[in-house]
Amino acid sequence: MDFLNKLVIPLSPGHIEWLHYILMLMFFLFIPFISLIFGGTALSVFYRKKGMHENNENYLNFAKDIIDISTINKSMGLILGLLTLVISILIYVQLFHSVNTSIENYLIVALLLIFIGLILIYTYRYSLTSTKNFDALKDNPSKDEKINHDFNKLKKSSKNLSLQTGGYGLVILFIAIWIFIGGVEIATYLKEWANKNVWEILFSLTVISKLIVFLSLSAAFTGSFLLFKFFYWGGGIKDISEDYASFVRKVGIRLAFTGSLVMPLFLTIDLFDLPDNALSQAVFFYAVLAVILVFLGYQFLYAMSTRKTTKYSSTIFFIILLTIMSVVVKDQLAMINSTKIQTAKLSIQYEKIMQKLTEKTEVSEISGKEIYQKICSACHSFDHKVVGPPYAKTLPKYKGNVEKLVSYIMNPIQDNPGYPPMPNPGLSSVQAHAVAKYILTEVKKYEK
Numbered sequence: 530m531d532f533l534n535k536l537v538i539p540l541s542p543g544h545i546e547w548l549h550y551i552l553m554l555m556f557f558l559f560i561p562f563i564s565l566i567f568g569g570t571a572l573s574v575f576y577r578k579k580g581m582h583e584n585n586e587n588y589l590n591f592a593k594d595i596i597d598i599s600t601i602n603k604s605m606g607l608i609l610g611l612l613t614l615v616i617s618i619l620i621y622v623q624l625f626h627s628v629n630t631s632i633e634n635y636l637i638v639a640l641l642l643i644f645i646g647l648i649l650i651y652t653y654r655y656s657l658t659s660t661k662n663f664d665a666l667k668d669n670p671s672k673d674e675k676i677n678h679d680f681n682k683l684k685k686s687s688k689n690l691s692l693q694t695g696g697y698g699l700v701i702l703f704i705a706i707w708i709f710i711g712g713v714e715i716a717t718y719l720k721e722w723a724n725k726n727v728w729e730i731l732f733s734l735t736v737i738s739k740l741i742v743f744l745s746l747s748a749a750f751t752g753s754f755l756l757f758k759f760f761y762w763g764g765g766i767k768d769i770s771e772d773y774a775s776f777v778r779k780v781g782i783r784l785a786f787t788g789s790l791v792m793p794l795f796l797t798i799d800l801f802d803l804p805d806n807a808l809s810q811a812v813f814f815y816a817v818l819a820v821i822l823v824f825l826g827y828q829f830l831y832a833m834s835t836r837k838t839t840k841y842s843s844t845i846f847f848i849i850l851l852t853i854m855s856v857v858v859k860d861q862l863a864m865i866n867s868t869k870i871q872t873a874k875l876s877i878q879y880e881k882i883m884q885k886l887t888e889k890t891e892v893s894e895i896s897g898k899e900i901y902q903k904i905c906s907a908c909h910s911f912d913h914k915v916v917g918p919p920y921a922k923t924l925p926k927y928k929g930n931v932e933k934l935v936s937y938i939m940n941p942i943q944d945n946p947g948y949p950p951m952p953n954p955g956l957s958s959v960q961a962h963a964v965a966k967y968i969l970t971e972v973k974k975y976e977k
């Protein structure tokens with residue numbers, strides 16, 4: 530998508546950090562919403578079929594209630610389902626435009642499919658409402674035969690429409706989510722997946738296990754949202770029979786429980802599957818936090834189920850929402866870790882552009898320290914490994930030879946096993962001299 534690359538602006542390390550925060554925020558909105566709409570539609574279509582089959586009024590009412598609740602309203606769909614994704618796509622373009630990846634193509638296809646899926650699902654929702662209105666009218670047949678005939682025809686087509694749109698919407702949304710996960714994961718597996726095609730990516734263990742995590746989160750979140758809306762929000766829904774309330778409570782608990790049951794296993798698979806350069810303590814922390822939250826959720830679900838109460842509806846809802854958030858943070862941190870080189874390259878580009886803009890004032894004084902802090906420190910530290918090796922390990926072999934170090938900095942060639950190649954920082958000879966002198970002096974503090 531070349532036109533998107535025109536929107537790219539140079540990014541300082543500070544900007545990049547902000548983009549990561551905004552991306553995380555977008556996912557905090559998008560993921561819960563899309564899991565709710567997916568879970569709600571699946572449940573509604575299921576109970577509608579079952580209700581028509583068994584002629585059960587409770588099931589049919591439930592099918593309508595749940596789709597009303599889970600789709601919230603059209604403008605929410607527009608903002609949470611589409612706008613958040615559009616913003617995310619723009620951020621991915623900014624972050625990855627210089628690498629040859631297809632991330633944004635995946636996300637744009639996902640966006641279009643979600644758009645179509647949402648249209649179908651909202652159509653399903655409104656046709657359920659009109660079917661219900663038709664049903665209410667059927668007890669007062671008109672005296673005119675022709676009107677009755679037309680009325681029945683209309684009623685039938687509305688019923689068919691609702692069944693089909695719900696099912697199709699669900700399938701399209703599922704495919705969209707699958708492609709979305711594939712696209713997002715490319716960022717974390719940039720190096721590993723460089724030569725893989727779409728099918729290899731979509732059917733990789735990584736994407737499939739992420740998809741299962743999504744489905745289980747979606748079930749758990751939908752179940753808990755049902756409990757929350759029926760029994761907690763604004764004091765709960767009042768005008769429902771005890772029979773119906775107990776049915777809703779059972780379905781909500783069962784759904785939340787089933788979803789939470791599957792999650793820990795696939796979260797673990799997911800963690801072990803991450804590439805080494807994506808791992809960090811924080812990634813572990815959020816993965817473990819998600820699992821602990823799930824277990825905490827079990828406790829409350831169990832209490833709710835044995836004590837036949839609706840008391841913990843809101844607690845469970847917030848626990849599962851927090852679980853989703855930890856999973857999102859974990860995935861984003863893994864992505865940030867594994868794209869550190871990419872980020873540093875963007876900062877180098879930024880520095881170059883800024884240098885061009887300020888060329889005239891530049892000549893006066895060049896501080897090696899400043900260059901080190903702005904560029905090199907993204908990948909280097911003196912005493913420990915960052916992306917590149919610690920200076921205390923590599924600099925001694927230059928034995929204070931500035932010229933030799935300068936020639937390396939201006940034209941880095943692969944040297945240390947176990948490290949990726951260092952990208953050319955694109956410094957001028959004067960700048961390279963300044964930074965070489967600075968790090969050679971500074972490193973003495975770390976020798977013995």
Ligand code: HEC
Nearest residue numbers: 870873904905908917923942943944945948949950951954
């Ligand atoms: C994008 C990350 C990145 C940036 C930015 C970066 N480096 Fe490196 N650097 C590396 C990596 C990775 C290696 C290991 C490369 C190898 O072994 O070939 C490395 C290796 C080195 C080495 C060791 C060379 C040797 O002989 O073993 C020196 C010295 C060095 N960098 C200096 C710098 C300086 C000075 C800067 C700033 C102007 C800088 N680097 C910026 C990633 C980076």
